[in-house]
Amino acid sequence: MTVERSDGALVIEDVSLALRVGEVMGIVGESGSGKSTLALALLGYARRGLRIAHGSVRVAETDMLQLDKAELRAARREVVAYVAQDPGAALNPMLSLETLLTEVLAGNRTEKNARAREILRKVGLPDDNSFLQRKPRQLSGGQQQRIAIAMAVIAKPRLIILDEPTTGLDVSTRARVLDLIRQLCISDSLTAIYVSHDLAVIANVADHVTVMYGGQVVEQGCMQDVLSAPRHPYTRALFDAVPSIQARQALRPIHGRVPGVGEGPSGCIFSDRCEYVVEECSVRPALNLAGNTLVRCVRPEPVQTFGARSVAVGHPACRPTETRPILEARSIDAFYGNRQILFDVGLKVEPGRCLAVVGESGSGKSTLSRCLIGLHGNVTGQLTLDGRPLPLTVGLRDQNARLRLQYIFQNSNASLNPRRTVGASLAAALDIGRGTTPKRSGTVVAKALERVGISPDLATRYPAELSGGQRQRVAIARALVAEPSVLLCDEVTSSLDVSVQASVIELLRSLLDDGLGMLFVTHDLAVVRNIADSVVVLSAGRIVECGDIDTVLSSPRHPYTQSLLTNMLQLPSADAGQEASVATML
């Protein structure tokens, strides 16, 4: 199977997959590695500007690429179904759930309606008429995702292709959706292809895994084999980038970025980022069997050869003199209209330490950070910065207070001005603080960029010309030019790939070492484990548990924290295998 751009550049190259009934194949790779393109090609579909050059897709006797238009439509209804990356965008806002669900079915209205109810029950949604008449916008994200899955399986297809169906859902919703998929595979003998950049998710649902990079399959095999002995350096690098909930470790980001279409190096596609590159790599290796898995690498030795990966890192020692909090909040109550969102919330941010705020979506995490930064109007309580009282709204704060408290948004796309170069954005942030000379601002900007690991040469670029991770770093650099003492980070890693997330976490950790205080809002406990020193757990607007990170995560007392922990997905045996191998080496 090969998909190319209209000018002939290959987007995915010579990919092959095979699956038996009832199995789940996971496809992993960083953003832009061609996963979605492959998923769509399996339905005989190519996005505008792309086309399927050659190949075949055989699903239960049907060759998807040999069908005429009408047959292809029928096959997409009855043989292969697709669940798109973002259910919010993939469900037509003008159509009722009933129409969305039943339009693929044949038969009369009562039959269709009965089938729709049946499928709604199956995916764990209400099956009454008023629910069927709802529009997608009136559902929560998790409900939308279940509708998208219901829509795909209602016509009993043989194969279902899921493109990142759980990215962007909070942990417990994600756990429920994954359960549903597993259940469907068993009960309806459905075969599934599951696309994700999150190895932990793949490891939990898939029987087989295909690792993609730059449009090529770099490793393919049984999940167990790949998990216990990842052979391709890219697979290993992906594993290394996944934060673990068990221990605080040094994460190893993959340096560099995924090549664009037609931009990859001429030899091994990974050679410009590979740590183990040798001379033979300048010739593109073929996909060869190594152990039980197919690997596209000239050195497919098992991971042990390269030594241990996990390097535990400790918490910064907190010297008694420094434990005076920089930012403190007491009895914060916040409202939207008449509804109270936060109830008597209090917390302390100390210099050089990171306080994590965790909780599911809707628990009030973002409202809390908005209160601290002074953007939420309807709030009561006390804030202090450096022991001095801090007004509750940003308008009443003085220049100094505003500069010392900086905020990094979830979506770096939206927080950087697309029409300004990176340098100009940073210089503007600097100007707000103090009237500086252009020369000095130039050096400050360069220093801030270097601090976040971005070459100052990139200062002349526009945000659109940067990768997601680079943009997030620039957003951090912009906060840094104001020389803050507290950094509020709201879900800064949740839209990022694991490898990029790893690099951002490492950066934030190094900022902590510089003595910055940090408040880190997230729903991802593994990230919390790897960055935070203490944690508060927020549920329905109340703090239900707080304390030292190790205590809370190893022996959670509140049921809510326990449920958050059990819903966490981890790479199951990778670490176990790793430890075992370390043991054998010793």
Next chain:
Amino acid sequence: MSVDSPNDSAVIGVLAWAWPLLGRLMQGVLTLLAVSLLIFLAARALPGDVANMILGQSATQDQLAALRTQLGLDQPLWWQYLTWLGGILHGDWGVSLANGQPVAEILTLGVRNSATLSGVALAVMLPLSLLVGVIAAQFRDGFVDRLFLGMSMVANAVPDFVTGTVLVALFATTVLHVLPAVSFIPPGDSPFSYPDALVLPAITVIIPGVMYLARLVRVAVIDVMATEYIQTAILKGMSPSRILFRHALPNAVAPIIPAASLVAAFTVGGVVVVEYLFAYPGIGSALVDAVTNRDLPVIQANVLVIASAYFILNLIADALAQRDDASTQQGRSQA
């Protein structure tokens, strides 16, 4: 936000939608009042004296003064304004100074003819825009699409009267002599009895309207066709016609409806010019005649009616846009 019962949410939804409109309505009434005052003053400010106009150059000062008293023109301005406004509120629009005919009668005729012309124009314009826009979007970047874009640029840059004149030249004079250049409709007859008199004026209004609206439709359809939910529909194996009519158009049309009602408002304005060009007996021509004659009550009445029509169509556009917003917000808050 949690909503207790669907009924409550419906009530809240309607309120959220209707409340700002009530404000708009009040605002509109005030605007119309201001407009009426402006028209009144502007009509008075026209050079030339009505009495002079009626009696001719040979009239004596006494005759002129007597006529002014009779017409109430010697009263203070504010009094004249209030009398006029009070009359209108009682349904009394006064009589024409030029021929003594009740203004209401002139208005009824004009409004009927103009409404027919605008109605016909809109009835053709709206579906046609949809059709042209969808076709252009389907053949995006192809020859048909480019041709349409080029034509619409030209059509929208050219004023109505030029379009009209060109049409007259093409169809009513030298090239093809198939349609009347002047739309003569005897007073009291329905324009529908003279369909060929309607064609050219209507087309003159329709062309720029279609060219503008169809461009909006085209962009909206292209945007919608690029969304993920259309991709999902394709991947669900829906037929192209179902995708277009059931999945794409409802989404594409929603943002265009307010624009369409605005175009309707502009059409009413355009009709005034076009009527004059074709001597079509509607409100527009009545207005032009009245200005020539310094026929104050008729001028005032006509402008007031045009302004009201404009205002009402704008209000509809607002209401539609607002309803869209309200339903979006309601959707969000329930999600």
